[in-house]
Amino acid sequence: MADLKLTNVSKRYSNNVEVMRDINLDIKQGEFIVFVGPSGCGKSTLLRMISGLEDISGGTLEIDGEVVNDIPPALRGIAMVFQSYALYPHMTVYDNMAFSLRIAKLDQETIDHYVRKAADMLQLTEYLDRLPKALSGGQRQRVAIGRAIVRKPKVFLFDEPLSNLDAALRVATRMEIANLKESMPDSTMIYVTHDQVEAMTLADRIVLLSAGNIEQVGTPLELYSLPRNVFVAQFIGSPAMNILPATIYACGETTKVNVAGQTNITLPIKTDAGEKNKTAQFGIRPEDLQVSENGDYVISGNIEFVESLGESTLLYIKADGCSDLVTCKLQGILKFKKGDDVKLSASPEKMHLFDANGMNYREV
Amino acid sequence: MMAVSSSRSSLMWVVHITVFILVVMWTVPTAGLFISSIRDKDQLSVSGWWTALSVSEQRLVARSEHPDKQVFSSDGRYEIRGNILEHQDSSITKFGSSSLRPDEFDVGVVAQLKGGKTLQVLENGDYIYSSPEQWKGKRGKRIFYTANIPPRFTLDNYREVLTSEGLAKSFINSLAVTIPATIIPILMAAFAAYALAWMKFPGRALIIAAVVGLLVVPLQMSLIPLLKTYNLIGEFFGVGSKGYIGIWLAHTGFGLPLAIYLLRNYIAGLPGEIIESARVDGANDFEIFSKIILPLSFPALASFAIFQFLWVWNDLLIAMVFLGNNEEQLVLTGRLRELLGSRGGNWEILTASAFVTIIIPLCVFFGLQRYLVRGLLSGSVK
Amino acid sequence: MEQLVSALLIMIIGVLACAAYFYASNWLLDVLFPSKNKPADIVAKNIHITNTVRPWLFIGPALIALTFYLIYPVIESIRLSFLGRAGEEFVGFDNYAWLFSSDTFYQSFKNNMLWLIVVPTASTFFGLIIATMTDKIWWGNIAKSLIFMPMAISFIGASVIWKFIYDFRSGDDAQIGLLNAIVVFFGGEPQAWITVPFWNNLFLMIILIWIQTGFAMVILSAALRGIPSETIEAAVLDGANSIQIFFKIMVPQIWGTIAVVWTTITILVLKVFDIVLAMTNGQWGTQVLANEMFDWMFRGGGDFGRGAVVAIVIMVLVIPIMVWNIKDVNKEMEGR
Ligand SMILES: Nc1ncnc2c1ncn2[C@@H]1O[C@H](COP(=O)(O)OP(=O)(O)OP(=O)(O)O)[C@@H](O)[C@H]1O
C-alpha cells in the first residue's frame, strides 16, 4: 500500500553530533526491508525517524509521494513493534489491541471484529482476557504484533522484535513473521536487527548501515556474494571473511596479485593499468577455502587452534605475512591438530579484491 | 547469612532484649495517652495511668441527704439515711466528719460526734447520721471517707470532648481541609510531573532545578507575604480572607515541590517504549497521561497521597494562619492547641482530644504503611 | 449533619473544579486545533501548535501555585525585611540591626543550633541502631512498625503525649507524669521538667527524636538491605567480628543514605515550631527561630519587618542544602 522515499535524510541530536548523514533510500510497496549494522550505527534512529517518534533534522521522508516530515506518528499509517513489546501492563490483551482503535473512536462492533480477527490469526484468542504479565515472552511478542495488525497500517516497523526471546523461540517467531508477511503481501515492512541470520532469511532487501551511513543496499545474496566494500564483506557471513594483505602486479581483463607475500594469484577481475603496484586487500570467505590437494594454494600456515563443531571444523591458521589469524571452515569432522602445517586453496570466482580504501574492484 | 554459634546466640538475646526495650520506649507514650483517655476522670487525676488496672485508694467527700429527708426514729432520734457511694463497686475503709481528720474512724464503727450526734458508715456506703435534735440547714452534712475504688474505664471523656468541647465539628473541618488539599496537589503535580518527564519544551531543565530548590524552602518564609496578599484579595472581593479555598491552595502550593519531585522520578522511570507505543497508536499527550500514565503511577500517587494526607491533617501552622481561630473553622490540631491553653490541667479532656486527633493518621498509617515506606524510599535513597 | 453535608459539597466542588480545568483546557485545545480529517499542511501546523501549548497547560497550574506560594513570598520577604512594622515605610537595615542586637534572637539562634546538632544526630543514630538490630530478628517488622508509628502523629498531638509524661504535681500528690513517677520511685525529687533552663530544650528535642527515628530507621534499613551480602561474607571469612563488620563494612557503604537522612531531618528541624509553641511557647529559655518569627508576626500587633528578617535567617540556613540538592539533580539529568 505504500512506497517510502528517503531523500538526503539526516539526524542531529541536541548535542550537535550528526548521527545520520545523507540517507537516500527507496522502498517499494510490499517490500520486506531489513536494517542491519553494528550497535550504535543508527538503525533505531532511522526507524524512529520513519515512524515520526524522532524529528528529521534534514532531508525529506515521503510516504506514497507525500512529504510526512511534520506529520505525527499516528497519522503516517505506520505501526511499530518494539523490542520490549511495550504492552500496556494494566490492560488486558484485548484492551491492548483495541487501544488504538478506541483512540480513533471506532464503534465497538468494528473494534471487536478487528481485534478478534487479529487474535485469531496470531492464535491469541484464548488469552484475550489476560494481562500481559500472565503471558510468555513469545505470546507477548504476538500481542505486540497483533496490536500493530489491527490498525491496518501501510508500513510495519519492527525494532529488534526478537532479541528478548530465547534461541528456539526466536526461530519459531521468525518464521511466524515470515508467514505474516506472506499473508499481507501489500504491506511494507521495515525490520531492524543486528542478527544477520534474521536479516538473511527475512529480507527482500537488506540495508546495511554503519556509523550513520548506508554502506550497501541489496538482496541478501548480493550482499553476500558481491559486497561493496570490506566493511560489508566482513559484516555479512559468519565467521567473517578473511582479509589478507596483497599487492597488484598486473592489470587488465584479469588481475594478478601477490597474496601476503606467499603466492601469486590470477583473479577474474578487470582493473585499470593505474592500479599496478598498488597495495590491495584480498578477501576470501572461510567456507570458500579448502585444503589444497594438488599443491596449488592461496595461503599456507601453521594451525594455531582447532574448533570442532560437529557439522564443520574451524581452523585458525597463523600465516606468514598476515597479522590476523586466517579462518577456514571445512565440512565434517576432520583430524587436524594444533601445530600442523596446512595449505589452503580456493576457486578464483569466490575470491574478492578490494582497494586500499576497502572498495571492491568488482563492479557492484 | 552467617554461621550460628553459641556466642552468637547469646548475642541474639542481647539484640532481642534491646529491641524490646526500645519498642517499649517508643510505644509507651502513646499507650499511656490512650489508657488515660478511657479512664475515669477522677482516677486519672490522682493516679498514674500505669496503675489503671489496680484498685486505687481515694479520699473523697460526699454530702448526706438533705435535712428534709430526716426521719424520726423509734429510739427518739432524728436520722438521715442514705448511701454516699456513686458507684456500687467501691468499698469504704475509713470515714470522718471533719476535713481536718477525714480518716478518723474505721468503717462500721458508730462514731460519737459532738453534740451527741452519731455517724455510722458501712463498707457499702450506707450511712446513718443521727442527732438528738432536729436537723437544720439548707444542705446535707459533709461526710469524708476513704474508699478503695476498682479500676473504672469509660468513654465519657470522648463523649464530652466530641460534644461540649466541639471536637466533632473540628473533625469535620479537618476532613474538609485535608481531602481536597490532598487530591488537588496530586492532580496538579501528576500533570506537571508528566510534562517534566516526557514532554519537550523550553525551560524544562530550569523548572526541574527550581522544583528541587523549592523542596527545602521553609514555609515560614511564605506566611507574611501570603497573609498580606490574602487580605488584599479578600478585601477586593469583599469576602473574608480565611476560607477553605485559601487553605487548600496554600497546602497545594507547599506540597507541590515534593509531589512533583516524587512523581517525576517515578514517571520518568516508566518505560519510554510504552509511551511511544501509545503515541504511535494515535494517543495525544492528554490521552497518554490519563489512559497510560495515571493507572501505571498508582503506587507513586498512593505514596504521595499518604504523605500529603498526614502532613495536612497534622499541620497546625498553616491552619492557624490561613483558617483563623473561630469556633466554626477550627481544625483538630488548632482545637487541641486551644484546649492545651484553656484546659491545661484537665488531662481527661486533653488525652481524649489528642487521641481523637491522632486516630485517623494512625489508621492511615497502619493500613497503608507499605505505600508510605515505598514513597519514603523513592524520595530519599539515591 | 448539616455541616457534614456542606463540607462534603464544598470538597467535591473543589476537587472537580481542579479536574475540570485539565479536562476542559485540553479538550478546547483539541477542538481549536484539530489534527484529524484535515489536509496535511494544516494538520502539521496544528500539531505543532498543540505540541507547543500542551506542556504549558499541564504544568501551568503547578507553576502558578509554586510561584505564588513559594517564589514570590521569598522575594517579598526580602523586601519586607527592609520595611517597618506595617510594611510601609522603608527603614533600611534597621531590622537587621535590631536582629543582631536582640538577646532573644541570640537565644533562639543558639537553641536552634542545639536542635540542629542533637535531633538529626540522635535520630539517625537510633535509626541506624534499630535498623541493624531489627533486621536480625524474626519480629523485626512488628518492632519497626511500632517505632515508625510516631511518624503519623502530629507535632501537637505528640506534644500532648509528652507533656503528659513530663507532668508535675507539687506537694505530696501522687505524680501522674511517667517521668516524675520514675524519679520518685528511685527516690529522687520530682521536677517541673519543662521549666528547667537548658535541660528543658533537651526534653523538647526528645519529642522530635521520638517522631523522626522511625523515618531514619525505615530508610537506613532499606539501605542496609541493599548492601551486597558478598561484602559481609567476605569480611566474615577475613575474621572480622560483628562490630567491625558494622562500622568498617556496612556503615561506609551507606554513607550516602545517612547523609540524605541527616539533611532531611535537618530541614525539618529548622522549621520546628509546633512543639515549642505547644510545650512552652518559648518560655524558660526554649525559644527557637520559627516560633520567634511567629511571635513577631501575630502577637503584640505584629511587626512584619522583624518577622521577615527572622524568616530570612531560616532561609539562609537552608540555602547550602538547597544548592547541594540542585547540583545533585543536575548531575543526574546530565546522565540521561
Ligand atoms: N537522545 C540522543 N542524544 C544523543 N545521541 C543519541 C541519542 N539517541 C541515540 N543517540 C546516538 O545515536 C547513535 C545511533 O543510535 P541508535 O539507537 O539508532 O543505534 P542502533 O543502531 O539502534 O544500536 P543498537 O543496535 O544498539 O540498538 C548512537 O551513537 C547513539 O549514541
Ligand SMILES: [Mg+2]
Ligand atoms: Mg536500537
